[in-house]
Structure formats: C-alpha cells, structure tokens
C-alpha cells in the first residue's frame with residue numbers, strides 16, 4: 001500500500017484557536033475546554049462595563065434572502081454600497097414590481113400598497129440623477145459587479161470582489177463566467193434555498209470554501225514538488241482545507257434542527273430518525289460515508305443563523321450573561337462585536353445570551369431546547385421549579 005508523504009501537522013484545537021486569537025486586533029480572550037459544555041471563551045484580562053472584548057471576523061456568512069430586497073450590501077464584507085439614493089430607489093423599484101421583504105414573510109394584512117412615487121423619480125434615484133438632501137454626508141462605496149456576470153453578487157471594492165471569487169463565489173456563481181460545472185442545477189438549488197431556507201446557501205458556501213481551499217493546497221503542493229508517486233493525498237489536504245469549519249461546534253443536523261410545529265414532541269425521536277434515514281439513503285451514503293469517517297467520529301455541521309464566527313461561536317450561553325453582541329454605529333465591517341455588560345475579572349468565562357434573557361424560566365428553556373441543551377446557568381439553577 002502506498003502512503004501519502006504529505007505530512008500536515010495536526011493542530012490541537014487549543015493551538016488552532018491561539019492562532020485565530022493572535023490574528024484578531026481586538027481580542028482579550030482564550031478558548032479552552034470547559035469540562036461541562038465543551039469548550040468556552042475565557043477572559044485573558046479584566047474588563048470594565050462597556051469594554052470591547054472581541055471583534056471577530058466571520059469565516060462564512062450569507063445575507064438573508066428576504067433582506068436582499070431591502071439592503072444592497074457587499075456580498076463579501078456586508079457593507080452598504082452604492083448611495084443612499086440607490087438604496088432607497090432600489091427598494092421603491094422592487095416595491096413597484098410587487099417584491100418586498102414583507103411579502104416574502106406572508107404578511108397577513110393583505111397585499112401591500114404600491115408606493116405613490118412616480119416611476120421616473122425612482123429611476124432618477126437609482127441612476128444617480130436625483131440627489132437627496134444631506135446624502136453626501138453618508139457616502140457609500142461604489143458598486144462592483146460580480147466578475148462572473150451573475151447579477152446577483154455586488155461588492156464594495158475590487159479586492160472584496162476578488163476575495164469572494166477566490167474563496168466562495170466562483171463555484172456558486174450562476175453567470176456565464178462561473179467555474180461551476182452545472183450552473184443550471186446551481187440556479188435551481190439557489191432558487192430552492194431562497195424559497196425555503198437560506199441556511200442551505202450558507203452550507204453551500206462552506207462546501208465551496210472547502211473545495212477552493214483544497215484546490216489551492218493541492219496546487220501549492222504540486223508546485224513545491226511535494227506530490228507523491230500515486231499515493232492518495234486527497235484526505236490530508238481535504239482535512240486541512242476543512243479545518244477552520246471543523247473547529248466549530250458540531251452536531252449532526254438531524255439531531256439539532258428545530259422540531260416543526262406540526263410534529264408532536266412525543267414523536268420527536270421518530271421524526272429525527274426519518275430525517276436521518278433521508279440523509280443516509282444508500283446512494284448518498286456511498287458517497288458521504290468515507291468522508292464522514294475520515295472527518296472524525298463527531299463530524300457533522302450545525303449552523304445556526306447565517307454566519308460563522310470562529311471565536312464568538314465558542315461562547316457559551318448564560319441567562320445572566322456578562323457580555324453581549326452589539327451592533328455599534330462604527331461597526332460597518334460585518335464583524336461580530338462583543339462588549340462587556342459588567343466588570344469581568346481575568347480568567348472568568350465570557351458568556352452571551354442566545355435568547356431574550358428577560359423571558360421567564362419555562363420560555364427560556366423552551367427556546368434553548370431548540371439549541372439542543374438545558375441551561376444550567378446559576379440563574380436557571382436558582383429558578384428551576
């Protein structure tokens with residue numbers, strides 16, 4: 001049997017997180033195993049109330065499909081782009097066409113009234129011929145279209161357009177310049193995801209990110225003459241490409257998707273078994289099993305929300321959290337910002353609340369059950385009936 005001679009140093013999670021922390025400009029924490037709840041984030045220094053604990057760069061993110069109607073943002077860094085006039089004009093234009101975020105959510109108030117702004121005024125807003133007062137005080141970066149010509153992705157700069165193309169979009173673009181082998185199937189997938197659950201788009205971005213990283217590693221190793229004579233090097237390279245995602249919290253998706261409203265809680269086990277069976281239909285298993293086995297026993301992907309932040313996602317929940325993710329006026333860069341809610345001493349665990357912590361005990365536990373755990377934070381222990 002031939003063995004691959006490419007040897008990757010397998011980094012322990014602690015070492016991996018030390019590297020991620022070192023790359024962050026604002027980060028006063030350490031990620032380490034916390035015994036009861038897997039790993040957690042711990043303060044490396046003391047914080048005062050309101051102090052910035054972390055600005056975390058997202059690894060993979062996707063704008064909600066419904067939100068795309070309301071906001072034109074850079075598909076890579078999620079900054080607003082264009083101009084105030086373009087943002088407003090575009091929204092009015094889409095309203096004119098009968099497309100609105102509210103319609104997508106199935107507004108119960110019946111069809112929304114079309115706006116009363118004349119069509120040519122809307123066109124002038126979008127073309128930049130009509131300027132609104134004070135808009136020059138809120139300049140936005142110009143719009144760069146996707147190089148693949150899909151008309152779906154726009155950017156704030158050439159560098160964001162190139163970074164997105166190299167990291168995610170070249171395989172997910174449905175334009176003529178796409179590197180995808182089947183843009184027709186891809187279009188159907190995108191349409192289905194937009195109409196059902198756009199978390200599928202985030203999952204597709206994770207897969208694309210991994211494949212593109214894998215290709216880069218493979219090309220680099222070939223360039224350095226490190227390829228072997230016939231050995232199978234796919235898995236070590238694939239594992240390396242997958243590593244940033246694999247370090248996140250993982251549960252198999254059939255174990256953690258929320259129970260649909262029409263499924264009784266006493267049928268939960270059967271429901272999850274059915275979903276699992278669907279995922280493991282014999283044909284699919286033929287392809288996926290070896291990957292799953294290679295990726296480790298506890299491999300599975302759990303994505304909640306639409307972005308994956310490597311460090312923020314290590315923070316455990318508490319119903320009396322000492323930190324919170326805030327959107328501040330200056331945070332226009334798509335990063336996650338964590339601020340201290342009260343003084344935090346060095347070595348203390350940093351916790352955030354995944355839910356509205358003002359809710360009563362039973363409602364909090366019900367919401368947290370969707371995250372797959374029963375909270376045993378000091379407040380829950382005290383309030384438990």
Ligand SMILES: C[S@@+](CC[C@H](N)C(=O)[O-])C[C@H]1O[C@@H](n2cnc3c(N)ncnc32)[C@H](O)[C@@H]1O
Nearest residue numbers: 037038039249313314315316317371373375376
């Ligand atoms: C976003 S992850 C947090 C980091 C995670 N502990 C890890 O090892 O990567 C969320 C998961 O951590 C665990 N967790 C977080 N807060 C918890 C809590 N208060 N009580 C019990 N488990 C908790 C749950 O398994 C939850 O699904």
